[in-house]
Amino acid sequence: MVSRERSRDQTVSKRVRLSPEERRRQLITLGVEMLRGRALEDVSIGEIAAQAGISRGLLFHYFPSKQDFHLAIVQYANAELLEKTAPDRTLPLYDMLRDAIERYVDYVSENRTSYLALLRGPASASPELVALVTQTRLALVDRILTESPIAVDDPDRPRLRLAVRGWIAFVEETTLTWLREEPIPRETLVDMLVDSLPALALNPVLAAALRA
Numbered sequence: 001m002v003s004r005e006r007s008r009d010q011t012v013s014k015r016v017r018l019s020p021e022e023r024r025r026q027l028i029t030l031g032v033e034m035l036r037g038r039a040l041e042d043v044s045i046g047e048i049a050a051q052a053g054i055s056r057g058l059l060f061h062y063f064p065s066k067q068d069f070h071l072a073i074v075q076y077a078n079a080e081l082l083e084k085t086a087p088d089r090t091l092p093l094y095d096m097l098r099d100a101i102e103r104y105v106d107y108v109s110e111n112r113t114s115y116l117a118l119l120r121g122p123a124s125a126s127p128e129l130v131a132l133v134t135q136t137r138l139a140l141v142d143r144i145l146t147e148s149p150i151a152v153d154d155p156d157r158p159r160l161r162l163a164v165r166g167w168i169a170f171v172e173e174t175t176l177t178w179l180r181e182e183p184i185p186r187e188t189l190v191d192m193l194v195d196s197l198p199a200l201a202l203n204p205v206l207a208a209a210l211r212a
Contacts, residue, residue: 020062023052023054023062024062024063024072026052027048027052027059027062027063027069028072028073028076029076030048030051030052031043031048031069031070031072031073031076032073032076032077032080034047034048035073035077035111035114036110036111036113036114037113037114038113038114038117039113039114039116039117039121039122039123040070040073040074040114040117040118040121040123040129041070041117041121041122041123043070043073045059045066045069048069067126067128070123070129071128071129071132074118074129074132074133075132077111077114077118078132078133078135078136081104081107081136082136082139082140082143084103084104084107085100085103085104085107085140086100087099087100087143087147088100089147093147093148093149093209093210094194094209094210094211096147097144097194097197097210098190098194101171101190101193101194102190104171104175105175105186105189105190105193108175108179109179109186112179115176115179116176116179116180118133119133119172119176120176137165137168138165140168141161141164141165141168144164144197145157145160145161145164148160148206148209149205149206149209150203150205150206156203160201160203160206163200163201163202163203164197164201166200167196167197167200167201170193170196170200171193171196174189174192174193175189175193197210198210198211
């Protein structure tokens with residue numbers, strides 16, 4: 001009897017009426033949670049719908065296609081990455097950079113499967129997905145340049161921006177390899193990623209600020 005009542009309660013809770021925006025947010029959240037343990041292409045529409053207590057067909061009322069749903073998940077995950085690595089402005093520049101890199105490495109380690117798949121899996125060839133990933137990379141570049149001591153009108157700024165974009169690519173590729181093989185300790189990886197920025201940027205003002 002207790003079991004039957006519990007089952008009825010669970011069914012009722014699944015059928016709670018949500019506003020369209022609340023339902024959409026719920027579906028994306030469920031998708032992001034599923035993404036933590038599997039590749040994007042393996043995120044199941046059927047499983048998500050079942051967890052939300054709706055029909056598979058109803059999910060497409062909120063997202064025109066499976067690809068649109070997957071892109072919404074990636075957009076949410078990218079925003080989460082930016083939030084997790086937000087700079088702590090109470091720290092000196094070097095410590096701020098190191099702290100952000102440590103949180104980046106920890107975040108992608110916790111989401112290893114999905115991170116590897118997003119950047120190197122079958123889904124990574126999608127132009128729409130590439131656009132979202134590029135948007136996140138550019139946000140990181142802008143963040144670094146904003147925190148740097150280099151003035152916006154400094155003549156070296158365009159070259160520095162290009163160098164930082166290259167550094168982001170280095171961070172991604174190095175971290176991807178580390179996730180697959182873990183040939184060095186985490187702390188050594190973090191040291192290498194942090195120290196490579198001034199080495200690649202070749203800007204004495206930035207290098208001095210990071211040493212201060």
